[in-house]
Amino acid sequence: xxxxxGLRILIVLPMYGGSLPVGWHCAAALxxxxxxxxxxxxxxxxxxxxxxxxLRVTSDRLEYLExxxxxxxxxxxxxxxxxxxxxxxxxxxxxxLSRQVLKRFRRNGVATAMWFVEDYARFxxxxxxxxxxxxxxxxxxxxxxxxxxxxxxxxxxxxxxxADPAVHxxxxxxxxxxxxxxxxVSFMGAGYPNRRRAFRELADxxxxxxxxxxxxxxxxxxxxxxDGRRMDTEETVKIFNATAVNINxxxxxxxxxxxxxxxxxxxxxxxxxxxxxxxxxxxxxLLPELFTDDELAQFESLPELxxxxxxxxxxxxxxxxxxxxxxxxALADHTYxxxxxxxxxxAAARLPGWPKAARDASGALAALPEALRGDVAALLTRLxxxxxxxxxxVIWAVRARQGTLSxxxxxxxxxxEWRKQYGAA
Amino acid sequence: xxxxxVVQLARFGxxxxxxxxxxxxxxxxxxxxxxxxxxxxxxxxxxxxxxxxVAVHGLPVHRTPGPDAVAEARALFAQLxxxxxxxxxxxxxxxxAMAVAAMFPPEIQRGYRMHAGQxxxxxxxxxxFRLARDRRGGGINLADIWAHLADRPVAAATVNPPAVPxxxxxxxxxxxxxxxxxxxxxxxxxxxxxxxxxxGGREVRLFGTAEQAPAARALLRWLDPAVARACRDxxxxxxxxxxxxxxxxxxxxxxxxxxxxxxAAALGVPVMAFFLSSAWCHETGPYGAGHRIWQxxxxxxxxxxxxxxxxxxxxxxxxxxxGLCRLVAGSTKVSPPPGLAGFVTDGDALGAVCRLVAGDxxxxxxxxxxxxxxxxxxxxxxxxxxxxxxxxxPALTAExxxxxxxxxxxxxxxx
Numbered sequence: 001x002x003x004x005x006g007l008r009i010l011i012v013l014p015m016y017g018g019s020l021p022v023g024w025h026c027a028a029a030l031x032x033x034x035x036x037x038x039x040x041x042x043x044x045x046x047x048x049x050x051x052x053x054x055l056r057v058t059s060d061r062l063e064y065l066e067x068x069x070x071x072x073x074x075x076x077x078x079x080x081x082x083x084x085x086x087x088x089x090x091x092x093x094x095x096x097l098s099r100q101v102l103k104r105f106r107r108n109g110v111a112t113a114m115w116f117v118e119d120y121a122r123f124x125x126x127x128x129x130x131x132x133x134x135x136x137x138x139x140x141x142x143x144x145x146x147x148x149x150x151x152x153x154x155x156x157x158x159x160x161x162x163a164d165p166a167v168h169x170x171x172x173x174x175x176x177x178x179x180x181x182x183x184x185v186s187f188m189g190a191g192y193p194n195r196r197r198a199f200r201e202l203a204d205x206x207x208x209x210x211x212x213x214x215x216x217x218x219x220x221x222x223x224x225x226x227d228g229r230r231m232d233t234e235e236t237v238k239i240f241n242a243t244a245v246n247i248n249x250x251x252x253x254x255x256x257x258x259x260x261x262x263x264x265x266x267x268x269x270x271x272x273x274x275x276x277x278x279x280x281x282x283x284x285x286l287l288p289e290l291f292t293d294d295e296l297a298q299f300e301s302l303p304e305l306x307x308x309x310x311x312x313x314x315x316x317x318x319x320x321x322x323x324x325x326x327x328x329x330a331l332a333d334h335t336y337x338x339x340x341x342x343x344x345x346x347a348a349a350r351l352p353g354w355p356k357a358a359r360d361a362s363g364a365l366a367a368l369p370e371a372l373r374g375d376v377a378a379l380l381t382r383l384x385x386x387x388x389x390x391x392x393x394v395i396w397a398v399r400a401r402q403g404t405l406s407x408x409x410x411x412x413x414x415x416x417e418w419r420k421q422y423g424a425a
Numbered sequence: 426x427x428x429x430x431v432v433q434l435a436r437f438g439x440x441x442x443x444x445x446x447x448x449x450x451x452x453x454x455x456x457x458x459x460x461x462x463x464x465x466x467x468x469x470x471x472x473x474x475x476x477x478x479v480a481v482h483g484l485p486v487h488r489t490p491g492p493d494a495v496a497e498a499r500a501l502f503a504q505l506x507x508x509x510x511x512x513x514x515x516x517x518x519x520x521x522a523m524a525v526a527a528m529f530p531p532e533i534q535r536g537y538r539m540h541a542g543q544x545x546x547x548x549x550x551x552x553x554f555r556l557a558r559d560r561r562g563g564g565i566n567l568a569d570i571w572a573h574l575a576d577r578p579v580a581a582a583t584v585n586p587p588a589v590p591x592x593x594x595x596x597x598x599x600x601x602x603x604x605x606x607x608x609x610x611x612x613x614x615x616x617x618x619x620x621x622x623x624x625g626g627r628e629v630r631l632f633g634t635a636e637q638a639p640a641a642r643a644l645l646r647w648l649d650p651a652v653a654r655a656c657r658d659x660x661x662x663x664x665x666x667x668x669x670x671x672x673x674x675x676x677x678x679x680x681x682x683x684x685x686x687x688x689a690a691a692l693g694v695p696v697m698a699f700f701l702s703s704a705w706c707h708e709t710g711p712y713g714a715g716h717r718i719w720q721x722x723x724x725x726x727x728x729x730x731x732x733x734x735x736x737x738x739x740x741x742x743x744x745x746x747x748g749l750c751r752l753v754a755g756s757t758k759v760s761p762p763p764g765l766a767g768f769v770t771d772g773d774a775l776g777a778v779c780r781l782v783a784g785d786x787x788x789x790x791x792x793x794x795x796x797x798x799x800x801x802x803x804x805x806x807x808x809x810x811x812x813x814x815x816x817x818x819p820a821l822t823a824e825x826x827x828x829x830x831x832x833x834x835x836x837x838x839x840x
Contacts, residue, residue, distance in 0.1 A: 016830040049829065054541040059518075062543065066825050096828045124801055124811045125827040193576060215532055216511050253804030255577060
């Protein structure tokens, strides 16, 4: 069952963490699918949060203030929902949606979904929250799905991560960028204990490390680029493109096992593939159904990483062939557009009566005076709205625009206000 | 070369309870590295005995500092800032300790810290102390909380030797700093007499500071003449390093929650501890396997020592039961009175645990849930069914833990 276009979807971003960029990619993908997307930018509130942390008060007062702050942010999401009237609230993991607000959404018939792009075994927060969402999308299978069913969440969708071909793409880099972001072998990611241990053992490899949380390691310090700061998405794409062999080692808190067994597949796997960059990735239980062995070169131990690294450094043609096959597969199966299609179809199949009847099934153009239709058709394209977007959605999108409005946009707002005051024209 | 600094400005018992963290850091530093420890001046001798591989520094903390003390502290601070530490562990929620840590860059500070003039702490401390706000349901030993500030603490079982009785007789630690935590002499005397007989009727050594000498005399008055004659009153006669020698080889140490108890556990001397009032064995019980604790589990326990007791010290009543001596002697035919439970210390992948051996353990389910949750956050497999645990105690997860960025934003939550 495919979901209709023109749905109103509110994406609730977290204030921080790995699911934040995933949320942005979801928003872009849903817009491309012709949905009307609004994003709750939780990171915009981080200034207030930082101010609390700098307030110089006692720790009990700080804790009280932090909880109150969180409730306020959660209420802000609720206010947004009441104003925007979404068909679906899509929350990313760690989104600031309190239990109280989620219960209110359920009472009011607001459909909610969470994409829990976390390891369930490490973050137990799904336990109190999962039953409060109407849909729960996850990046792991058994036994997580069974555990969710046991606490009453049966609308569970396995939805692996993905990449955005408009962002994660092959780049023709300038020589300067190639020098700044390039290396024979790179790793881009946070300095988890298993990665520290693994990379210490690659002492004789010309390895460049990008990303944060690598402090306090004398052995690795000379390899860490950009002073160990966080790299933004655009820079990350440059790194992937400028590197001969990108190591992709999934994270673990335990240094005992540098290449630890695991199931879910991280976003970097899809992003590297989508960039057409060559990667050596550690084997994951859920990887074979996403990429074949001849699409991604894999390893399951440090010695094997070492051996495959030497091999692929000496065989650039094979690297290119792997990378091309991986990109083809990623483009075909692993885009955020595909994921969002799956999610909406799942919502349509599982949520009775969803989506509710369209606000204005006739579409914006049909509702307009003849003289405006041609110009509005062009405006819909500029606003990234589908041709059959409702009048209400056009008005919403116009109101959300920053800067000066055009005479046409102003006319539409005028028309909307006029209708509200005097009834349909 | 790794260099690490630990700031532990609390009391005698706390310095001993830092052993798991110290062992971890000494291991991490390796033979070429350096581990430094700052303690109160009065505890340097003890600390040097406990941590021979560590550079111990004294600060005048527990006394009013004069001009000399300020100059001395300043010289030490200058010395410490000259060392390129890789990590600085501040273990006390005290302005003094946090001031010492504040000499170092924020990114190397662990534990408690001042952030923009405001006390703050590592994410793991925030989690543990929020969970332990309900103390009855808190089940993490303080020594483990400190140890887990380091990335991979040494195994709990390797910290202290298991309890093995020597042939040196019975030791009695007369009181902790808090009098309400101690058994009065009329209840303590039969216990001492029982243990004196079950350990072969050798010597009884009474430990304490000079201030506890009256308590020693009171106990002697309650003891049988035969037992009293076997007593050696060492109150006020041993300094802390000397206490190590005096405890070594004892068959058992009878004690409330004291520094002497932690020291005995560090030496592998079997402890027979009595925990009541504000003392809770799951927080500060003796570290290491095989120690025995009799814990008051009345509904009001553990309480806040600084607040007056509105229940006429109801948690003491179960210790006044005639069956207590039989329990202490090891009888399994008698059950503890209501409000009293017997535990034996052990360990698991997270750290110390007290396992029930007699009576009822009304807070076991919540403690198990708390341990499971903390272990999961630390990436340690305890085998706890977190789902079932949280179904019982949903309040264990706080929205702020998940949704607000942790201080310092560690790698957790990043890909």
